Amino acid sequence: xxxxxxxxxxxxxxxxxxxxxxxxxxxxxxxxxxxxxxxxxxxxxxxxxxxxxxxxxxxxxxxxxxxxxxxxxxxxxxxxxxxxxxxxxxxxxxxxxxxxxxxxxxxxxxxxxxxxxxxxxxxxxxxxxxxxxxxxxxxxxxxxxxxxxxxxxxxxxxxxxxxxxxxxxxxxxxxxxxxxxxxxxxxxxxxxxxxxxxxxxxxxxxxxxxxxxxxxxxxxxxxxxxxxxxxxxxxxxxxxxxxxxxxxxxxxxxxxxxxxxxxxxxxxxxxxxxxxxxxxxxxxxxxxxxxxxxxxxxxxxxxxxxxxxxxxxxxxxxxxxxxxxxxxxxxxxxxxxxxxxxxxxxxxxxxxxxxxxxxxxxxxxxxxxxxxxxxxxxxxxxxxxxxxxxxxxxxxxxxxxxxxxxxxxxxxxxxxxxxxxxxxxxxxxxxxxxxxxxxxxxxxxxxxxxxxxxxxxxxxxxxxxxxxxxxxxxxxxxxxxxxxxxxxxxxxxxxxxxxxxxxxxxxxxxxxxxxxxxxxxxxxxxxxxxxxxxxxxxxxxxxxxxxxxxxxxxxxxxxxxxxxxxxxxxxxxxxxx
Amino acid sequence: xxxxxxxxxxxxxxxxxxxxxxxxxxxxxxxxxxxxxxxxxxxxxxxxxxxxxxxxxxxxxxxxxxxxxxxxxxxxxxxxxxxxxxxxxxxxxxxxxxxxxxxxxxxxxxxxxxxxxxxxxxxxxxxxxxxxxxxxxxxxxxxxxxxxxxxxxxxxxxxxxxxxxxxxxxxxxxxxxxxxxxxxxxxxxxxxxxxxxxxxxxxxxxxxxxxxxxxxxxxxxxxxxxxxxxxxxxxxxxxxxxxxxxxxxxxxxxxxxxxxxxxxxxxxxxxxxxxxxxxxxxxxxxxxxxxxxxxxxxxxxxxxxxxxxxxxxxxxxxxxxxxxxxxxxxxxxxxxxxxxx
Numbered sequence: 034x035x036x037x038x039x040x041x042x043x044x045x046x047x048x049x050x051x052x053x054x055x056x057x058x059x060x061x062x063x064x065x066x067x068x069x070x071x072x073x074x075x076x077x078x079x080x081x082x083x084x085x086x087x088x089x090x091x092x093x094x095x096x097x098x099x100x101x102x103x104x105x106x107x108x109x110x111x112x113x114x115x116x117x118x119x120x121x122x123x124x125x126x127x128x129x130x131x132x133x134x135x136x137x138x139x140x141x142x143x144x145x146x147x148x149x150x151x152x153x154x155x156x157x158x159x160x161x162x163x164x165x166x167x168x169x170x171x172x173x174x175x176x177x178x179x180x181x182x183x184x185x186x187x188x189x190x191x192x193x194x195x196x197x198x199x200x201x202x203x204x205x206x207x208x209x210x211x212x213x214x215x216x217x218x219x220x221x222x223x224x225x226x227x228x229x230x231x232x233x234x235x236x237x238x239x240x241x242x243x244x245x246x247x248x249x250x251x252x253x254x255x256x257x258x259x260x261x262x263x264x265x266x267x268x269x270x271x272x273x274x275x276x277x278x279x280x281x282x283x284x285x286x287x288x289x290x291x292x293x294x295x296x297x298x299x300x301x302x303x304x305x306x307x308x309x310x311x312x313x314x315x316x317x318x319x320x321x322x323x324x325x326x327x328x329x330x331x332x333x334x335x336x337x338x339x340x341x342x343x344x345x346x347x348x349x350x351x352x353x354x355x356x357x358x359x360x361x362x363x364x365x366x367x368x369x370x371x372x373x374x375x376x377x378x379x380x381x382x383x384x385x386x387x388x389x390x391x392x393x394x395x396x397x398x399x400x401x402x403x404x405x406x407x408x409x410x411x412x413x414x415x416x417x418x419x420x421x422x423x424x425x426x427x428x429x430x431x432x433x434x435x436x437x438x439x440x441x442x443x444x445x446x447x448x449x450x451x452x453x454x455x456x457x458x459x460x461x462x463x464x465x466x467x468x469x470x471x472x473x474x475x476x477x478x479x480x481x482x483x484x485x486x487x488x489x490x491x492x493x494x495x496x497x498x499x500x501x502x503x504x505x506x507x508x509x510x511x512x513x514x515x516x517x518x519x520x521x522x523x524x525x526x527x528x529x530x531x532x533x534x535x536x537x538x539x540x541x542x543x544x545x546x547x548x549x550x551x552x553x554x555x556x557x558x559x560x561x562x563x564x565x566x567x568x569x570x571x572x573x574x575x576x577x578x579x580x581x582x583x584x585x586x587x588x589x590x591x592x593x594x595x596x597x598x599x600x601x602x603x604x605x606x607x608x609x610x
Numbered sequence: 611x612x613x614x615x616x617x618x619x620x621x622x623x624x625x626x627x628x629x630x631x632x633x634x635x636x637x638x639x640x641x642x643x644x645x646x647x648x649x650x651x652x653x654x655x656x657x658x659x660x661x662x663x664x665x666x667x668x669x670x671x672x673x674x675x676x677x678x679x680x681x682x683x684x685x686x687x688x689x690x691x692x693x694x695x696x697x698x699x700x701x702x703x704x705x706x707x708x709x710x711x712x713x714x715x716x717x718x719x720x721x722x723x724x725x726x727x728x729x730x731x732x733x734x735x736x737x738x739x740x741x742x743x744x745x746x747x748x749x750x751x752x753x754x755x756x757x758x759x760x761x762x763x764x765x766x767x768x769x770x771x772x773x774x775x776x777x778x779x780x781x782x783x784x785x786x787x788x789x790x791x792x793x794x795x796x797x798x799x800x801x802x803x804x805x806x807x808x809x810x811x812x813x814x815x816x817x818x819x820x821x822x823x824x825x826x827x828x829x830x831x832x833x834x835x836x837x838x839x840x841x842x843x844x845x846x847x848x849x850x851x852x853x854x855x856x857x858x859x860x861x862x863x864x865x866x867x868x869x870x871x872x873x874x875x876x877x878x879x880x881x882x883x884x885x886x887x888x889x890x891x892x893x894x895x896x897x898x899x900x901x902x903x904x905x906x907x908x909x910x911x912x913x914x915x916x917x918x919x920x921x922x923x924x925x926x927x928x929x930x931x932x933x934x935x936x937x938x939x940x941x942x943x944x945x946x947x948x949x950x951x
Contacts, residue, residue: 070936071690072665073672093793093944102951168826187765190812272812276950284950287665288773289943363843366824383642384658449673454868456677537670537677541659549660553638554820 039417041409042425045469048406052466053431056443057303059450064296072290076450083293087301103281107301110277113192114260117199118207118253124200124343125207125252130241130333131340132208133215144212145578147205150347152570154527154544157563159198159269160551161350164357164560166194166270169366171353190272198266201346203259207252214248215241233333254313258306262436264530269551278302279438286442296446299439310434351567358560365555375557385562388546395457395542396525399464400518403472406465408514411476412506426477432467440467441534448535455537463535464525471524472517479513480506512580519577523570631656631874634667634681637816641894648881654874663772663815671696671866678866679875685720685859685931686774688727697726698865704876707883715900718860720931727862728879729900731835731891734920734928735775735857738822738832742846753783753852756829757806764809766828768821771813773946775831775857776803782855782929789934796941803949813950822847834917838896841917849917851924858928860900892918 067080090100132143150158165171168185176186188194218241226236242249264279271277276284278298285295357365361372379385410429414422432440444463448455483506491501529544536545543566550559633645637660645656659678661667664687671678671691683691691697702708702724711729721727737756739749745762749755757780759767769776780799781788790796811827822830823843832840837849863882865875881887888899889907898918905913912918920928934942 069694070939071694072668073694090944093797093941095793102948105951167824169824187811272814274807274810274813284947287663287669289947290665290668291943364820364824387657445673452674454674454677455670549637549662552662552814552816554817555824556820
């Protein structure tokens with residue numbers, strides 16, 4: 034009986050076993066193996082040298098000395114992650130307040146505006162910042178117009194650029210949970226405080242902020258952990274000068290040619306992340322839930338001074354890409370006039386078309402597989418209230434907690450250990466693993482809203498479980514499945530880090546193509562391709578927003594924040610790059 | 611959606627039927643027209659995949675990513691890949707155009723009998739500089755200009771993000787052997803690199819052409835062909851042969867051990883050693899090649915360019931590949947790790 038009840042979980046469980054548990058075991062094993070001289074692993078030979086290497090090293094004269102450098106890099110990563118979290122909080126709270134105090138009909142639009150950049154590949158957005166920040170780039174031009182001869186800013190390839198990139202990427206993860214908290218706030222309390230003579234800042238510090246504590250906790254967990262494992266941003270914007278842990282892992286696997294060391298670094302990063310997640314959970318569990326109350330009435334003068342520039346901040350790099358795509362010259366950085374040759378070149382590039390079709394095929398297949406695995410799992414888990422079911426549900430979320438670079442490297446090692454060949458199938462498998470929770474969570478959320486009485490009624494009227502599923506459950510959870518499908522489609526389409534590590538020959542996706550092209554030079558052609566990616570992603574976002582709007586029109590009044598907030602929660606770990 | 615999927619699947623299935631070849635290379639290091647010429651002449655459909663460095667290629671091949679049929683790799687990596695059994699030992703009877711290799715390139719130090727590697731390009735690593743922005747317009751042909759930039763050029767220097775390139779340049783600047791196993795030598799190399807680090811704008815082996823042409827930097831440690839292409843975009847860019855030593859390396863075509871389309875791979879490698887084909891590479895990428903008779907198809911301006919074809923007076927500065935011991939390479943990795951910390 035029991036085994037039948039959980040039968041729906043098996044596909045998902047198999048994916049988790051093969052895609053998470055095994056690779057993590059392999060990476061743990063590799064971390065205690067002996068390295069070969071030029072990369073690779075001596076599989077049979079155990080050694081603690083990698084962990085020793087984390088803390089100690091042989092100096093040039095052979096003496097064993099304490100290795101301060103790795104600690105420094107871990108400390109820098111922690112510092113950058115903390116700073117990113119704080120800056121996002123400082124800018125995110127006014128922005129969330131601004132949205133919450135807008136008229137109700139404007140809020141969904143503003144929320145979509147905050148969430149939409151998620152849909153554009155991280156590589157593309159980082160490239161937008163490269164164009165803005167480079168010497169001779171847009172910001173520099175602007176500065177020299179206003180203050181002639183102010184020279185070069187030297188912003189790109191600095192820690193400042195890395196921080197700008199990190200805040201930019203993670204900002205929405207703070208706004209969305211904060212907004213969800215503000216929705217739950219009883220605004221009558223805030224209003225009462227105001228009536229009793231409290232100035233707005235006092236209302237803010239004594240009423241709003243304490244009420245937002247769960248949202249702040251969620252935001253901190255959502256930002257801190259993935260920021261810690263960042264790889265793409267410090268690489269593209271920081272100029273490979275001051276590394277973060279993610280870059281160190283990548284370096285160990287490539288030019289250092291020391292796989293066990295890379296594996297031990299990954300294990301260390303994973304342990305830190307788990308500790309932080311555990312602490313954040315303990316902290317975030319409390320928090321009053323007063324639902325409803327009055328519409329927000331209190332006004333906070335000045336929040337728009339933060340919020341409006343932050344909206345501009347979110348779209349600035351994308352606008353820069355669109356603008357440079359119409360440059361007639363050979364370089365994106367040197368404006369020579371209006372032209373379409375970037376688009377013409379993109380159109381004639383056979384590799385680009387191949388990359389685009391691979392990306393679409395990959396994302397399409399991923400969606401089909403994850404949906405087929407997620408729906409039965411969600412249905413089976415809804416029926417169970419056991420501890421096993423709850424544990425399994427937690428396990429399903431693991432791909433969102435493990436830093437992407439760790440999972441990518443672990444998957445690569447897993448394939449190497451099994452001597453499987455890298456190719457389309459290996460990339461597809463890796464995408465299925467990290468898209469599974471992304472498809473699962475919205476399905477689970479819409480299942481939770483299904484009225485149990487309906488299912489009971491169907492059963493009473495002697496419908497078989499199958500008939501009930503087809504005729505009652507499936508039509509009701511359809512919007513959840515659609516949301517999950519769109520989200521996992523976009524996530525798979527945008528993925529860079531995993532694909533970069535796991536792809537073999539012949540598997541070139543759009544983000545890896547853009548990353549490769551970006552390394553050659555900044556040309557209007559890449560801007561043109563990026564513009565097309567932005568347009569396509571925005572179209573997808575609009576479609577999913579429309580689906581949600583239709584659903585809400587049919588349902589009882591539901592908090593409009595639910596979907597963007599969920600989207601945010603789901604998208605977070607993908608941004609770890 | 612379904613329709614698009616079906617269309618994509620069908621098109622993939624169709625292309626899968628023709629003879630095919632997966633060719634791996636760095637980005638922007640192969641003329642795109644050449645692949646269609648190859649397909650037209652042989653009927654083999656070749657697709658080009660890129661990787662960002664030799665180190666990445668090694669990692670992929672070691673991890674079993676063996677679905678490349680032909681890859682291009684630097685001389686430095688040929689012995690390493692061969693040692694791990696990752697390369698096919700070439701059957702030269704299937705490569706008649708071996709006879710086209712210039713005699714002086716038939717026995718390179720990295721592969722004395724050419725058992726694994728066939729010639730692609732000859733590359734020199736020196737310095738590109740923007741003569742319009744160098745103080746006084748004069749640039750001393752020395753690695754000193756790069757490692758100890760004058761005050762006006764600090765922060766205007768870009769280094770290649772390639773361990774062996776920087777290590778060799780710094781060794782020669784110090785008058786040391788780049789294969790030295792003496793830890794004190796390695797320590798001195800590290801000191802030079804660390805002293806330079808605050809003045810370095812970026813460590814990157816990508817986009818050197820664009821970087822100097824768009825005036826991001828004034829000095830770029832650079833490959834000669836990239837420098838010529840940068841000069842096309844910004845006429846004031848010059849190439850310098852530092853007198854302490856210029857690295858001469860040969861990029862090669864190799865067939866990975868796990869290649870699937872072996873016959874096609876041989877056909878491609880052999881085809882690339884025809885003078886008229888390799889000349890297209892030289893004309894596009896501005897690097898010299900090792901094939902007899904290719905100069906007839908090469909752009910005369912290219913052959914007259916001292917950046918591409920080294921003038922006899924400067925030949926003594928060129929330093930070809932030398933095999934270093936694992937102990938020497940371990941020191942190198944150590945210096946690199948310490949530099950990047």
